[in-house]
Amino acid sequence: MKIIMVGASGTMGKFISTVLEKEHEIIKVGSTSGDIVANINSVESIEEMYEQIGSFDALICTAGPTYVGPWNTLTDKEFRKGIEGKMMGQINLVLIGQHYISPTGSFTLITGAATHEPQRNFANASAANGAVEAFVRAAAIELKPGIRINAVSPTVIEDSPQYFPYFPGEVPTTMRALEYAFRKSVFGYGTGQVITPH
Amino acid sequence: MKIIMVGASGTMGKFISTVLEKEHEIIKVGSTSGDIVANINSVESIEEMYEQIGSFDALICTAGPTYVGPWNTLTDKEFRKGIEGKMMGQINLVLIGQHYISPTGSFTLITGAATHEPQRNFANASAANGAVEAFVRAAAIELKPGIRINAVSPTVIEDSPQYFPYFPGEVPTTMRALEYAFRKSVFGYGTGQVITPH
Numbered sequence: 001m002k003i004i005m006v007g008a009s010g011t012m013g014k015f016i017s018t019v020l021e022k023e024h025e026i027i028k029v030g031s032t033s034g035d036i037v038a039n040i041n042s043v044e045s046i047e048e049m050y051e052q053i054g055s056f057d058a059l060i061c062t063a064g065p066t067y068v069g070p071w072n073t074l075t076d077k078e079f080r081k082g083i084e085g086k087m088m089g090q091i092n093l094v095l096i097g098q099h100y101i102s103p104t105g106s107f108t109l110i111t112g113a114a115t116h117e118p119q120r121n122f123a124n125a126s127a128a129n130g131a132v133e134a135f136v137r138a139a140a141i142e143l144k145p146g147i148r149i150n151a152v153s154p155t156v157i158e159d160s161p162q163y164f165p166y167f168p169g170e171v172p173t174t175m176r177a178l179e180y181a182f183r184k185s186v187f188g189y190g191t192g193q194v195i196t197p198h
Numbered sequence: 199m200k201i202i203m204v205g206a207s208g209t210m211g212k213f214i215s216t217v218l219e220k221e222h223e224i225i226k227v228g229s230t231s232g233d234i235v236a237n238i239n240s241v242e243s244i245e246e247m248y249e250q251i252g253s254f255d256a257l258i259c260t261a262g263p264t265y266v267g268p269w270n271t272l273t274d275k276e277f278r279k280g281i282e283g284k285m286m287g288q289i290n291l292v293l294i295g296q297h298y299i300s301p302t303g304s305f306t307l308i309t310g311a312a313t314h315e316p317q318r319n320f321a322n323a324s325a326a327n328g329a330v331e332a333f334v335r336a337a338a339i340e341l342k343p344g345i346r347i348n349a350v351s352p353t354v355i356e357d358s359p360q361y362f363p364y365f366p367g368e369v370p371t372t373m374r375a376l377e378y379a380f381r382k383s384v385f386g387y388g389t390g391q392v393i394t395p396h
Contacts, residue, residue, distance in 0.1 A: 043273075043274050071337075071340035074293060076286060076289075076293065079286065079293075083281060087281075087329070088274060088277065088281075091274075091325065095272060095273055095274065114332070114336070115328075115332045118335045118338070118339050119339075120340060122336065123337060126332040126333060126335060127285070127289065127329040127330070127332050127333040128329070129332055130313075130331055131285070131326070131328045131329035131332075132325070132328070134312070134314070134324040134327055134328025135321060135324060135325040135328070137314065137316045138320065138324035138325070139269075139321060140316070141317075142269035142318060143269075192316075
């Protein structure tokens with residue numbers, strides 16, 4: 001399978017790439033490094049990325065910039081970080097990518113536990129996640145039959161302990177569970193699902 | 199109670215205003231008419247609205263512009279309608295309104311069944327709803343203790359039969375159920391809830 005990995009230089013992207021590249025062709029996309037450098041905040045950059053890659057079988061996105069910070073200084077301005085990044089960045093990967101994907105291809109986007117389990121300082125991530133999860137359900141009934149779309153929604157992950165203090169009570173997702181969630185989305189047959197690794 | 203009704207000239211807003219104004223002071227806000235004319239797509243307009251009103255006990259928003267149209271011509275551009283309107287319009291009503299609301303006040307936003315029950319042509323509404331619902335949960339743990347926030351999430355409503363054909367299988371929400379959902383949010387004690395009228 002030819003798999004595009006957007007966010008390949010991040011903790012999750014690096015891990016999933018390493019796991020999948022044993023059996024698949026992985027095209028690593030990052031904002032500053034990778035096989036292709038692309039900025040998901042830009043429609044033009046996404047279009048250029050797909051033009052370079054051509055047809056593909058799966059896209060996995062683990063990139064999702066959001067604003068993390070105190071509520072009392074949160075305004076429209078800060079909120080835009082998650083809208084342009086994790087929300088529209090991923091939505092545009094699908095709206096544009098559907099014209100390049102193979103007839104049985106799949107999109108796998110990243111959301112997170114904050115959709116339903118809010119944590120302080122993460123309201124922007126909650127909103128972006130909620131938007132992407134609802135979009136995934138909507139896109140599943142709109143994409144050409146055969147093309148699938150899912151989201152993987154982990155809580156804090158094992159390999160990013162620096163975030164643990166911000167997520168009291170959240171049992172960290174193991175990297176193994178994370179891998180299996182992505183496998184389920186890419187190699188399974190479900191669509192419109194929000195997959196929680198556990 | 200002094201209640202701000204944003205979207206007062208719409209089908210829902212008019213109905214809820216009529217019901218509540220028997221016992222409460224309703225300040226009707228609309229984009230083209232009302233006690234105050236305001237554009238929720240504009241941070242400046244929202245600020246002006248609150249400056250004119252001063253302290254208040256509850257804000258209800260039933261205004262939520264989104265893009266409705268075919269998936270195959272849906273791009274970033276069309277998607278912005280729901281981002282600026284139903285999503286950021288409502289989020290900014292809260293981020294700004296928290297500085298004007300009374301210490302035991304409440305915000306009630308509008309979402310809709312498309313968050314979890316997608317329908318064709320409504321992907322933009324799904325995403326905006328999902329964002330607002332997750333934001334409501336996040337805001338509930340961030341707002342000053344005593345201030346509450348909920349969303350009301352109806353499906354098609356009884357008094358808007360023109361939308362029925364777009365929502366096959368959705369049992370229309372009665373206006374009575376809609377009224378009670380808003381009553382629950384405004385006069386109850388729950389917070390961070392997505393209330394489905396039934």
